[in-house]
Amino acid sequence: EVQLVESGGGLVQPGGSLRLSCSASGFTFTIYSMNWVRQAPGKGLEWVSYISNSGSTMYYADSVKGRFTISRDNGKNSLFLQMNSLRAEDTAVYYCARWHGSGQFQDYWGQGTLVTVSS
């Protein structure tokens, strides 16, 4: 069974940093690209970032470019999102999602971790 479990969310002050983790199991992590998707309270889904299976290719939403960094550790079946210079508008539930390459969609999602940026 595919499982994605996010962790690392919490309360952080504006301008602060946070590192999210996503632990993957139930599939061969090394052959799948991965995504981060977020959802602000009461709002819709916003795609945040993509990383290829090897970690050599990354893409970012304009709203986080230059502030967030996606990475992965294939030896530990883990995905990460380093978030710096956090703003109030980054407050959201952050979901880790597996990317189905040929179909270009997120086929499995974690339960999400809440990040709150507030003083």
Add this chain to the structure above:
Amino acid sequence: QSVLTQPPSVSAAPGQKVTISCSGSSSNIGNHYVSWYQQLPGTAPKVLIYENNERPSGIPDRFSGSKSGTSATLGITGLQTGDEADYYCGTWDSSLSAGVFGGGTKLTVL
């Protein structure tokens, strides 16, 4: 402002049919597969339709998808109260080199 445009809400009676539209452009829907996601209250999104019209195993055939040009449509027949949820379309955008979602449509089964 989402790259993909969906109606904010739709409603219909139990047993009836509803469609949800998703409009984009040549850089996204026009040249990429469309997927649809259902998000029940308080839960993570779940894929309903992928590659425009394919259903994952376990998704009933009451749910269908189609695409024409730069627009896509999700259809739900035989509406049930359990279908009340937010529905999102999604795809890749070549110009942005980014994933994109619609703003979401809230389905109410009256």
